[in-house]
Amino acid sequence: MKLEGKRLIWQEYQKEIADDHYFYARSCIRQTFFPGAEAVFVKIMKDELGKDIHDEQHHTSCTGIGYHADVVPFDTTMTVIARQFALMTEAGYENYAASCVTSFGLYTEVLETWHHFPEKEAQVREFLYKATGREFNKPKNLAHASDIVYKFRHQIAAKAKYKLIDKNTGEPLKVVEHIGCHYSKMFPHKGIGGAEYPYVLSGMIEAWGGEVIDYPERRHCCGFGFRQYIVQANRGFSLSCSKKKFDSMEPYQPDMIITNCPGCPMFLDRWQYALSEMEGKTYGKNNNGIPVFTYEEVAGMIMGYDPWKIGLQLHQVSAEPLLDKIGIPYDPLSKFKGKNGEDLGIPETPNYLKFYAD
Amino acid sequence: MQKHIVVIGAGPAGLESSANLSNLGFRVTLVEKEEVTGGHLNKWHALFPSLASGKHTIEAIVKGLNPGIKIQTATKVTGIEAVNDYFTVSGHNGWQEKADAVVLTTGFQLFDSHRKEEYGYGIYENVITSADLEKQFASGKEFVNRQGKKPERVGFVHCVGSRDEKVNNLHCSKVCCITAVKQAIEVKQMIPEADVFCFYMDLRMFGRHYEELYKQAQEKYNIQFIRGRLSESTEDKDGNIIVKVEDTLLGKPLRIKVGLLVLMAGMEFPPATKALTNMLGLKNVSDGFIQPLDEVLHSNLTEIPGVFIAGTCSGPKSVSDTMADARSAALAVAEYLK
Structure with missing residues (x-):
């Protein structure tokens, strides 16, 4: 692989990302899947980078899952999104930061639709006004939260306590990056690095000391793909997609996987458990899996945040071997302690996948 | 007084037009941006x-050139101006000539295969273009991939940059199908034990003996023709290229590992030549190539009297069609200057 070839492509796919004052819209599902990720993002933005970020409480789903599953019509989707933009306008912001990749893709799709069909925008403005009495400005800048972390990746690296480096050997960790389909596959020029060789996560990995792995099934779907999972009969396909990726990356012995989508870390993490129970197969050394993280969690880890405060105990594939490899300290006894030391109980132990309870 | 014609571009079309015009008794200046003709x-x-x-082939064409033809190489034409009944043609280096007629034989540029990002040209070492493969053949060296290994499997991807809306090229480049057949046979001749695959949309064997060569490729050389477009190529740990393609005849998706993947890069109108056509006010139609006055009756004439076209500047052509077009252009010029 010739890195310079990728660098040429990356130069072509750069985009403007606002420097400050963000209106942040959270994801419907990320807070359940990986509850620490969004909190880490807000903390890093505010406390580490000193940015102004408005964490909106009143926004709704963007309808993305329903839209892509063909149960929400596009006019409804556009009107719901117009309401999100109205909330941004009312809060006095112009830079929209989406936590979810599908939302980001859908906002982009709606803005592009309005650009090409202004009559649609006018109609949606009317719908929104009639339904809610609200009006809105379109965002001056639309970014996915991973774009923003990418923008400040070097500042984060400068403040970080740890690097993505094996503390014993000094070698960079081997990292698989996986981009959500809706980040740039629909609109390659709206994503850092484009659709074929996205750079948004690779840039973070490089800046934070790791080494990116390019493996044959890199572009393959994680296995979420709404119709693959939401339609119960297709779940076998969902699992096969993830398995195909694990089998393809396994020879490279990756230390971790980083993702920027709500669904990808969920499926790449949980399906490792399912596969281990079905086939007794694990993809890491010594019955460990390959730990899967959101980019915010990785940023939090290298900043030295307590792994349990950023929610790493909620991963199916245990993070401990990786934390040990980097040298990030953690208290095994407080892994399953909730707020104020409340004992949350220990989850059931998998049959094959190694589990660290104390 | 002997009429003077400036021919711009010294590829096969320019050389052959010049030879014919000179033989018809005209004074000819052939101008070429590169150091050499061909x-x-x-x-x-x-x-x-x-x-x-x-x-x-080039040597044979050059050999037929009348010594009276003035060949001006390393000169990039930067201006053409119609003044009364003649043209002033000037180059970047101060070269300038007056001409009674101008023949554009500016040719094509090879499609830049980097633009098909999903195929990995410029990123994966064993993804090369048809032009790279010709260079490799010409080197006379042992046929190996970039890891120095004889590839056990070689894939050819047809229509790279042609008939592809994604790169804004709807036109067929005409020569790539038969070039792939030719190159696939050459690979099989060098490595008889290799499996060779051609991934095509449909095969356009329009020329004389093309169909025979295609048949020979299948029957004699056992080259596999798979009807389907590639969706992507990636690289494995050993530098092999993994291609994903649909076999549309079997209705099945395939994943094939090859040691070398050759992209059949198509023809495009060179943007650098666009400046010249703009200067003259010539039409470049939707495919980018120059539009003749009439595609059937006056294929070498343009809307500007005294400006003629030949070769691939008016659309993709094989070398033999280019040569015939160049001769036809010479006759059209003679008719005009009569």
Whole structure:
């Protein structure tokens, strides 16, 4: 692989990302899947980078899952999104930061639709006004939260306590990056690095000391793909997609996987458990899996945040071997302690996948 | 007084037009931006369907040039101006000539395969273009991939940059199908044990002996023709290329590992030449190539009296069609200057 070839492509796919004052819209599902990720993002933005970020409480789903599953019509989707933009306008912001990749893709799709069909925008403005009495400005800048972390990746690296480096050997960790389909596959020029060789996560990995792995099934779907999972009969396909990726990356012995989508870390993490129970197969050394993280969690880890405060105990594939490899300290006894030391109980132990309870 | 014609571009079309115009008694200046004449043919090892050497073909054309033809190389034409009944043609280096007629034989540029990002050209070492393969053939070296290994499997991807809306090229480049057949046979001749696959949309074997060569490729050389477009290529740990393609005849998706993947890069109108056509006010139609006055009756004439076109500047052509077009252009010029 010739890195310079990728660098040429990356130069072509750069985009403007606002420097400050963000209106942040959270994801419907990320807070359940990986509850620490969004909190880490807000903390890093505010406390580490000193940015102004408005964490909106009143926004709704963007309808993305329903839209892509063909149960929400596009006019409804556009009107719901117009309401999100109205909330941004009312809060006095112009830079929209989406936590979810599908939302980001859908906002982009709606803005592009309005650009090409202004009559649609006018109609949606009317719908929104009639339904809610609200009006809105379109965002001056639309970014996915991973774009923003990418923008400040070097500042984060400068403040970080740890690097993505094996503390014993000094070698960079081997990292698989996986981009959500809706980040740039629909609109390659709206994503850092484009659709074929996205750079948004690779840039973070490089800046934070790791080494990116390019493996044959890199572009393959994680296995979420709404119709693959939401339609119960297709779940076998969902699992096969993830398995195909694990089998393809396994020879490279990756230390971790980083993702920027709500669904990808969920499926790449949980399906490792399912596969281990079905086939007794694990993809890491010594019955460990390959730990899967959101980019915010990785940023939090290298900043030295307590792994349990950023929610790493909620991963199916245990993070401990990786934390040990980097040298990030953690208290095994407080892994399953909730707020104020409340004992949350220990989850059931998998049959094959190694589990660290104390 | 002997009429003077400036021919712009010294590939096969320019050379052949110049030879014919000179033989018809005109004074000819042939101007070329490169140091040498011959154009793309200089880099082409062998021509379909006869496997004639590209170099020898050019040498034969050049040999036929009348010594009276003035060849002005290393000169990039930067201006053409119609003044009364003649043209002033000038180059970047101060060169300037008056001409009674101008023949544009500016040719094509090879599609930049980097633009098909999903195929990995410029990123994966064993993804090369048809032009790279010709260079490799011409080097006379042992046929190996970038890891120095004889590839056990070689794939050819047809229509790279042609008939592809994604790169805004709807036109067929005409020569790539038969070039792939030719190159696939050459690979099989060098490595008989290799499995060779051609991934195509449909095969356009329009020329004389093309169909025979295609048949030979299947029957004699056992080259596998798979009807389907590639969706992507990636690289494995050993530098092999993994291609994903649909076999549309079987209705099945395939994943095939090859040691070398060759992209059949198509023809495009060179943006650098666009400046010249703009200067003259010529029409470049939707495919980018120059529009003749009439595609059937006056294929070498343009809307500007005294400005003629020949070769691939008016659309993709094989070398033999280019040569015929160049001769036809010479006659059209003679008719005009009569």
